[in-house]
Amino acid sequence: MKAKDKKDNPYESPTSEIEFISSLPIYHGKLYSVLSIAIATIFGSVLAAGFLLQSNFNKFQQNTASLITISITTIATIIFLFSSLFINRPSFFVYLSFNFIVAILVFPVAHLLQGEKLEQHEQADRPFHSVFKTIGIGVLCFFAMGIMLFLALALFFTVPIN
Numbered sequence: 001m002k003a004k005d006k007k008d009n010p011y012e013s014p015t016s017e018i019e020f021i022s023s024l025p026i027y028h029g030k031l032y033s034v035l036s037i038a039i040a041t042i043f044g045s046v047l048a049a050g051f052l053l054q055s056n057f058n059k060f061q062q063n064t065a066s067l068i069t070i071s072i073t074t075i076a077t078i079i080f081l082f083s084s085l086f087i088n089r090p091s092f093f094v095y096l097s098f099n100f101i102v103a104i105l106v107f108p109v110a111h112l113l114q115g116e117k118l119e120q121h122e123q124a125d126r127p128f129h130s131v132f133k134t135i136g137i138g139v140l141c142f143f144a145m146g147i148m149l150f151l152a153l154a155l156f157f158t159v160p161i162n
Contacts, residue, residue: 029059030127030129031055031059031121031128031129032055032056032128033128033129034110034118035107036052036129037049037052037106037110037134038104038106038107038110039103039131039134039135040135040137041138042096042099042103043099043142044099044137044139044140044144044145045080045095045098045102045141045142045145046073046077046102046106047145048137048138048141049073049102049106049110050069050070050072050076051073051137051141052134052137053069053073053113053114054066054069054070054073056114056117056118057069077145081145081152082152084149085152085153085156
């Protein structure tokens with residue numbers, strides 16, 4: 001009679017034998033959204049885009065893609081700095097214009113490479129880094145690019161050309 005009382009007890013919490021097993025992959029930590037990566041690119045050029053994409057690839061445990069991203073970022077940054085030496089009147093407007101074009105190109109590439117996993121991350125209601133943090137990373141990369149450009153200009157114009 002006690003077993004019957006337990007089943008018919010209206011005050012007892014219902015129990016379920018169904019277990020929910022998430023089919024979504026588990027990523028530890030916050031990720032950077034595609035829009036955040038594009039916004040950081042406007043300020044920090046390819047350097048910021050590469051760092052944020054690489055950070056997401058590390059969270060996805062895609063080490064090969066992470067290494068390729070850092071390699072492409074390094075090459076693109078060197079090309080950008082080298083081409084900046086030949087601009088007659090470099091200005092902040094030229095820098096932002098170039099970075100805006102790069103951000104337009106980075107947005108679909110980031111969406112293609114990481115969009116599906118980022119959508120799964122969002123559907124699982126997992127956290128993303130704030131846009132303010134990505135803007136801060138973009139500004140830090142802007143200063144890093146400025147320092148590298150200053151050093152490149154100092155070396156470029158102090159080396160005697162025969």
